[in-house]
Amino acid sequence: MKNTIGLIFLFAVINVSYSTTLRELEFMKILYASEDVPKQILSSMITRRIDQIKTLYERKSILKDGKTFYTSTEHSLGLLLESVNSNDTQIGDLFESYSHIVNLLNEVNNLMQIHPVDHLTVDTSDSFSRDNLQAMMDGYIDDIEMVRMCEVSMGRADRVDMKIVERIKSLYNEVRNYTFYRDDSFVSESMSISRKTMDQCLWQFKFLLNKFTSTFIHY
Incomplete structure (x- = not known):
């Protein structure tokens, strides 16, 4: 129960900003300005991010609320990866969803004093x-x-x-x-x-x- 209350409070204090520019997305859009970004790129980005989350999860300093959030984020990225591999969604929508998930991740990291440098x-x-x-x-x-x-x-x-x-x-x-x-x-x-x-x-x-x-x- 305490963990649930803590998680609710954690999300309540987050000031979500979906306009934050992620370096990786900006760089890919520059490189592939005149063509579609290959889905393989997004797939690799998601896989890399999942590996990052797993590493963060293993930190001894991460409390249960943080671990719960990381598990939830990993599940979100897993669903997105399935969508990329199934080719049933437009690449633009996939990138927007990825940005949404990672911005939430970075804001929670910041709250836990793990300062993100993705921007x-x-x-x-x-x-x-x-x-x-x-x-x-x-x-x-x-x-x-x-x-x-x-x-x-x-x-x-x-x-x-x-x-x-x-x-x-x-x-x-x-x-x-x-x-x-x-x-x-x-x-x-x-x-x-x-x-x-x-x-x-x-x-x-x-x-x-x-x-x-x-x-x-x-x-």
């Missing part, structure tokens, strides 16, 4: 913390790999420029391994320089991502 894109800001920059880059790299696997299965492997992809991955590793040096006498200056370094990495990432996108679109 972060290269156009969100001109400056990111290293953690957010790394998380955003990681998300795009996962998206690109998902697209590559789809294009390979469709016999269009050359559409994904692997030279650019490798440069993006190399830049990601640079950001991940970057050391923030600090000198007690010049803390402010050091942190400022470190932030500018991240800004330079963001510019490089934008440049490479735009190059990848342009090559993909004009294949």
